[in-house]
Amino acid sequence: MRSREDIAKYLVTETIGEDIFASAAKLYPICRSITGDGVRRTLREIGAHISLHVHEVPTGTAVFDWTIPREWNIRDAYIKDASGQKVVDFAQSNLHVMSYSVPVHEHLSLQELRKHVHTLPEQPELIPYRTSYYSEGWAFCMSHRQLQGLRDGTYEVVIDSSLKDGSLTYGEYLHKGDTEDEFLFSAHVCHPSLANDNCSGVALLAHLAKRLAGVRTRFSYRFLFAPGTIGAITWLARNEDKKGHIKHGLVISMVGDGGGPTYKKSRRGNVMIDRAFAHVLRHSGLTPTILDFSPYGYDERQYCSPGFNLPVGLFQRSQFGTIPQYHTSADDLDFIRPGHLAQSYRLVAEALNVIENDAIYQNTLPKCEPQLGKRGLYGAIGGDKDAAANNMAMLWILNLADGSNSLLDIAERADMPFKTIQSVARLLFQHDLLMTNSANAGMVDDHGR
Amino acid sequence: MRSREDIAKYLVTETIGEDIFASAAKLYPICRSITGDGVRRTLREIGAHISLHVHEVPTGTAVFDWTIPREWNIRDAYIKDASGQKVVDFAQSNLHVMSYSVPVHEHLSLQELRKHVHTLPEQPELIPYRTSYYSEGWAFCMSHRQLQGLRDGTYEVVIDSSLKDGSLTYGEYLHKGDTEDEFLFSAHVCHPSLANDNCSGVALLAHLAKRLAGVRTRFSYRFLFAPGTIGAITWLARNEDKKGHIKHGLVISMVGDGGGPTYKKSRRGNVMIDRAFAHVLRHSGLTPTILDFSPYGYDERQYCSPGFNLPVGLFQRSQFGTIPQYHTSADDLDFIRPGHLAQSYRLVAEALNVIENDAIYQNTLPKCEPQLGKRGLYGAIGGDKDAAANNMAMLWILNLADGSNSLLDIAERADMPFKTIQSVARLLFQHDLLMTNSANAGMVDDHGR
């Protein structure tokens, strides 16, 4: 089993972008909602990679202020015009039906039909994504162009759905680390055919979990694949006892487009994951945006509610709601790219590397600089290009390793990538120039000495 | 009696700008100084609106390092040329005589006269405002143009003033609130015919005090109308016992021009009034300037002296000394506008609203978000335009109402107007989603539940 020291390198395989894309492509056609067989099929797909524990929570179960709703399933839906031709067909896009639409079979005038149609007049070619989980109704979604093309006449409207007592389904996977302290990953699995939001995030986490199985980690990693809002609430209600164990967390959504990257801080604002992710993004060579916490967004809303206040941030590429593809049929498989997925995955892997390997060391020769030359350490690592950076890293580490600064503290003050500080610290440790801080002994390996 | 919840709305009447302007116009012609009948007439004018307590402090009374000076009064003053024509006449503008000029009746050559004349060569049309309270002398002020027009010859100079033992006069009004904690409002009443500086501030406070009488407030409000410097010093010397009660304070001057608005923080720099006023200004839609404390300015100099260090800020429109009209005859009734006065008054009323209504609430369902939909709270308030803002306000309040954040804390972090947070908090309270923090119970009403 791999040690956590090279976790970032080990996690990132050469084909990771294609692998995530392929999984996202399999998830894309499934019609998901907050309950129902779409979620189950999605979890089965994830379960092909990891041994997922699937939970079913019955309709009517109280979860804090909420109640598990009835289960929704849909088999077919269409609108036929007077000539019997299907003008809108669920089989072509599951976005055509508002999620949680009750069953209907009626004949309506165009005027009547219009009251049950959502379009996007300002994006006339796109089908919007709409839901109505908690107030009964039915509706179709279509492009505005399509609506404008409909002639007066009678239309036959069929939604072959069911809304019955059943259960809410979510999946959970635990990678056990050396401690019971946990890192919580969470992705919503309730959106239908929207590739970026969130086939991308679900697929990324499935592959991360799979690959992580090969690493011996300090932290345990919990992966939660659950419907948005109600799923996270359900999990929290059933796992209040885990609150104290969750030391870090990330909600992952929309990680396949080329925007951002965007990190939204946890409510606490300066916990380890906030610092680690911001650090990784700042040294990514990309043009990241770091946002303060706000109570609108994905399931960090629940994790960061005041009664939990968990250290959970949100990672995205483009920020939700800011791009024209958001919640429309344009969020399709063309919108996400293997390269972007690989990049997003790599950023997560680098953040994990920081979380796993941050530690406090102490300079064994703190009075003046040690003589690096006699140990062959000047310019010792890497090629010419890296030598100067590595020398600076040595000086920074030796100067700041006074028992009060962790490697991340040092990387931040030196404004150098954590991985450089980490690898140089390992070298200094091997040369007995660093020792583990006895008070923090548990945080540090012996680096194979 | 009105509850403090709607204090801002209640205080601001439709005609408030015109009402303040009318009062300022009545105050404008009076020749005020730091003592004398001009101050008494001014206080009588204010007393038409509120039952003002007028204090007379005898000449010679020691007030800290200072002594109440002799009382100055003036009846007439002029300069006549050789032909007996009045070339300068106090009856036309009381700025023509330097305040505290001793009586004089002499015949002088132009050369001799010039030694007793102040002008503004760079603003040749304007009469400057000059005083000499603590060193005996006399002088005329006139426009530079006028001085240049004077021909050689003998001039008859008359100042019919008196400088005798008497008293210093100031006025005080107290609006009693539910507690003895006080908000101190202070305006200087020592400048002669300068409309903005400070007929505007005096009139604004008179109308605020009058209107405030109709509201049941948490704090008691003390209004002080006193001559600058010596008046504030006198009040502080006679009211040292009130020091502990003053929780907030504002000096008001120059509030009728269209500049600023400008708020100068108290010496402490982050007390409630500093935060409240800065918050109100930032959400005013205007282009405010927030200044750090400095020891030059108006009577906040005394209130914020180190032996008192009271939480008192300064509110102005344009900053003193930065505009060409400052301390000249151009600071006349044309320079102040009812619209600007109303705007200034509204800003003060909104700051009072913050001070009166800030409170700490606690989310009654802190674990995950409560289900707002089933309570009809999503989009519940206001029209479409406000719905999104109100929804965000709900999420912010529920997220931050953990017993450590007051409504102002929440408004600041959400970067939303206090009044939005306040009204949405009231709604959540009525729906039992907020409760008062027992430790802060005294700070919160029952909102009529």
Place this chain on the structure above:
Amino acid sequence: MRSREDIAKYLVTETIGEDIFASAAKLYPICRSITGDGVRRTLREIGAHISLHVHEVPTGTAVFDWTIPREWNIRDAYIKDASGQKVVDFAQSNLHVMSYSVPVHEHLSLQELRKHVHTLPEQPELIPYRTSYYSEGWAFCMSHRQLQGLRDGTYEVVIDSSLKDGSLTYGEYLHKGDTEDEFLFSAHVCHPSLANDNCSGVALLAHLAKRLAGVRTRFSYRFLFAPGTIGAITWLARNEDKKGHIKHGLVISMVGDGGGPTYKKSRRGNVMIDRAFAHVLRHSGLTPTILDFSPYGYDERQYCSPGFNLPVGLFQRSQFGTIPQYHTSADDLDFIRPGHLAQSYRLVAEALNVIENDAIYQNTLPKCEPQLGKRGLYGAIGGDKDAAANNMAMLWILNLADGSNSLLDIAERADMPFKTIQSVARLLFQHDLLMTNSANAGMVDDHGR
């Protein structure tokens, strides 16, 4: 003996720039290294101004992780071409020989010779400065143009040097103040003919030490003239007991060019010298750069190593490594100017003035402002130009002198030069408006009252 109150004025003589330049010019031709007679001659030159204590530390002595190396001396060196003509001559520039080159006398082909030659291809006219203290070898340095001009043939190479057991030499001077608390000045004396780096710094400190002898100071001032790195390490190893006494410190190098000024903060980042020097630079009228600490640079690397963590900053004009003259033959006497040296000296003197005269005073009349007019204090100091600034300084001091703010605190908050605050505070003290804080009585003189 002068009192410390006017230390800045007293230290800066009219001819200081020329005096420092003349000393630097005497130091310039000497071939220095980290050991040897060049250092001794340099210290003798400094000793002409102050009674320097010269220390000799034998080869082989352990100093922390280091060992005093063998002593290096050089008498002559040259390269002769086949015709017997000297094409490179140590007598013309001591930069021609890499420092610590072992003795050599060989005949080499041009190809062989090239392996022992350093040039700067991108600055083809300049001779680089190179050293090899800790790995044995020999080399010549020359301009790239000169190397390109050498024809094929046999060259006679002579380096008449010696590398033998001996000692490392450094000089130390102590100006005793009223307390044993010390200010440490340090300049490296190991570079050969480089005028700015560091004849300028050495000469500046020699003249500062000389002049300081005439002042009675609060702090003791220690001046250390030692070879870079190994010299500072040696001093620290032999003076660990002084660690607790060093309250302030400055490394001085490259102070004769017209760049900067640049101040690099101590590792602690906000100690008195950091605040004082930054304050002086901000009010210098120049365009200073204030850098955070980094572990690369001059001997502040050793003073600020974690085992010492002394409050020592670095003062330079241009920042090392950022200018084309750095470590080349272009760093000659033309590169440094008396005017720049005088300016650098003045900045140091002003920082000393802050360090020596900062003190906490208390307003004796803290309730409201005292009446300055009756004491003749308004506009009392200086001409018209300074009157307004001095009045503001009076108000700031009286307002902030509550026993918690020192003069530097007040200068920073008022954003006024320390020397203005200092002189106005003295005036207020003489008028009994300030008293010394009993808890800080030792910090304040009686100002000759």
